[in-house]
Amino acid sequence: MNLLRALVLNARIRNATIGIIVLLVLSVVPVFNAPPPHVELAAEALLEHGPKWFTNGLLTTILVDLIIILMAVFAVSRMKEIPGAWQNIMEMLVEGMWNLTQSIAGHGSANSRKFFPWVITIFIFVLISNYIGLLPGFGSIGIYHSPAESHAQAELGNQIAMAGAETVAVSAAAEEGKPVLVPLFRSPSADLNMTLALALISVFMTQFFGVQALGMRYFTKFFKNPFKDGMGAVVGFFELIAEISKIISFSFRLFGNIFAGEVVLLVMAFLVTFLLPSIFYGLELFIGFIQALVFMLLTLAFFTMATVSHDDHH
Amino acid sequence: MDALDKLGISWQLLLSQIINFGLLMVILQQLLYKPVLNMLEQRRQRIAEGLEQADKASNAAAEAEAEKQAILEEARREAQEVRAQATRDAERIAQDVRSRADQEAQEIRMKAQADAEAQTAAVMADARRQIADLAIAATEQILGRELADRDEQERFVADYLAQQNGSGS
Numbered sequence: 446m447n448l449l450r451a452l453v454l455n456a457r458i459r460n461a462t463i464g465i466i467v468l469l470v471l472s473v474v475p476v477f478n479a480p481p482p483h484v485e486l487a488a489e490a491l492l493e494h495g496p497k498w499f500t501n502g503l504l505t506t507i508l509v510d511l512i513i514i515l516m517a518v519f520a521v522s523r524m525k526e527i528p529g530a531w532q533n534i535m536e537m538l539v540e541g542m543w544n545l546t547q548s549i550a551g552h553g554s555a556n557s558r559k560f561f562p563w564v565i566t567i568f569i570f571v572l573i574s575n576y577i578g579l580l581p582g583f584g585s586i587g588i589y590h591s592p593a594e595s596h597a598q599a600e601l602g603n604q605i606a607m608a609g610a611e612t613v614a615v616s617a618a619a620e621e622g623k624p625v626l627v628p629l630f631r632s633p634s635a636d637l638n639m640t641l642a643l644a645l646i647s648v649f650m651t652q653f654f655g656v657q658a659l660g661m662r663y664f665t666k667f668f669k670n671p672f673k674d675g676m677g678a679v680v681g682f683f684e685l686i687a688e689i690s691k692i693i694s695f696s697f698r699l700f701g702n703i704f705a706g707e708v709v710l711l712v713m714a715f716l717v718t719f720l721l722p723s724i725f726y727g728l729e730l731f732i733g734f735i736q737a738l739v740f741m742l743l744t745l746a747f748f749t750m751a752t753v754s755h756d757d758h759h
Numbered sequence: 760m761d762a763l764d765k766l767g768i769s770w771q772l773l774l775s776q777i778i779n780f781g782l783l784m785v786i787l788q789q790l791l792y793k794p795v796l797n798m799l800e801q802r803r804q805r806i807a808e809g810l811e812q813a814d815k816a817s818n819a820a821a822e823a824e825a826e827k828q829a830i831l832e833e834a835r836r837e838a839q840e841v842r843a844q845a846t847r848d849a850e851r852i853a854q855d856v857r858s859r860a861d862q863e864a865q866e867i868r869m870k871a872q873a874d875a876e877a878q879t880a881a882v883m884a885d886a887r888r889q890i891a892d893l894a895i896a897a898t899e900q901i902l903g904r905e906l907a908d909r910d911e912q913e914r915f916v917a918d919y920l921a922q923q924n925g926s927g928s
């Protein structure tokens with residue numbers, strides 16, 4: 446009874462309740478229904494008859510670059526001792542990352558200075574890539590292609606959608622003959638080329654910094670004389686496999702989280718047009734930040750571990 | 760390769776992403792990280808300097824305060840001394856004046872006394888002479904004749920007076 450009275454008497458609660466009910470009712474009105482989600486695993490070529498390499502993922506990567514550079518330019522173009530709001534935000538970002546780097550790689554150490562540009566660039570680039578996919582228009586604005594061309598790709602997308610949720614097994618390509626919408630933008634984090642490139646950079650630079658710090662001794666971590674140290678040779682072999690699998694874990698962790706997040710948003714919008722996706726947007730904002738931080742911290746941790754000699758343990 | 764193709768991975772795109780990251784890192788290093796870290800360091804130094812100066816200023820103020828107190832204390836002490844000295848001097852002068860006045864008064868009194876005594880003595884001598892004269896004259900009258908020897912007569916009267924004086928006093 447109390448709850449009911451509050452609903453009627455408190456204007457704010459009453460309005461909110463009415464708003465929620467109206468939105469939920471509108472969600473089932475066919476006019477407002479979102480189209481069935483179009484799930485595409487790979488970044489698609491934008492121009493039907495243009496080059497295959499010009500994908501929506503690539504276009505968005507360039508967009509992300511421009512946004513980041515503009516952010517930097519606005520912060521440092523009129524740099525003042527007493528910072529303005531934007532300068533303050535960017536200083537906070539750089540200083541926070543610098544302190545984080547130092548806390549892991551050692552305060553004031555040469556390693557910190559060496560690792561810093563790599564890890565902070567990873568963080569900023571991944572963060573903006575993750576967030577840009579959440580902007581309205583991503584996945585909804587695009588170019589219609591004739592169905593035959595992108596059939597193979599769409600088929601795979603269909604399978605993914607099937608595996609995800611039986612009820613959402615409707616893909617644009619499944620309806621034969623209809624043109625396929627190729628989105629103009631695609632979050633770079635949902636493009637395996639980008640995540641794999643970062644993973645390769647991260648793992649390669651780990652080896653580079655390792656060799657730089659320890660010389661050829663670095664590789665004794667992987668290769669030991671099996672006649673002198675049989676167990677060590679086996680462990681080293683597993684270390685080598687672990688090192689290579691880092692590439693896969695790095696790239697698919699980021700790709701999986703962001704791609705799945707976008708699919709979840711699409712599915713939620715398809716199920717209940719209003720309200721429900723908002724909750725998942727909040728979740729995606731959180732995941733986007735965490736994934737950027739995870740990629741950055743793991744890279745930093747691997748860099749730091751690679752520069753430490755392993756002979757000391759024995 | 761077919762699987763990679765389905766995942767949308769192509770070596771051209773991979774390479775472009777790697778180059779993109781490298782370029783972005785170099786650009787941001789020059790554009791963002793270096794200036795911002797320099798600015799942070801600069802600001803840190805400015806703040807450190809400011810704090811140091813504030814420390815210095817407050818130290819100087821404390822020193823000035825201590826100096827002021829010392830000077831005030833010194834001045835107070837000196838004033839005290841001057842006052843004490845003045846009091847002592849005044850007392851001494853008063854003492855002087857008083858003793859000199861006493862002395863003068865004494866002198867005046869002594870002189871007055873001496874004068875008075877001299878006068879008395881003169882008057883007494885005069886009186887004695889007149890009395891002797893009168894006595895002689897009276898005696899002459901009584902005896903009806905002048906004593907033949909005037910000198911003997913005077914001696915006689917003087918003896919008598921001396922006798923009178925001795926018994927009469």
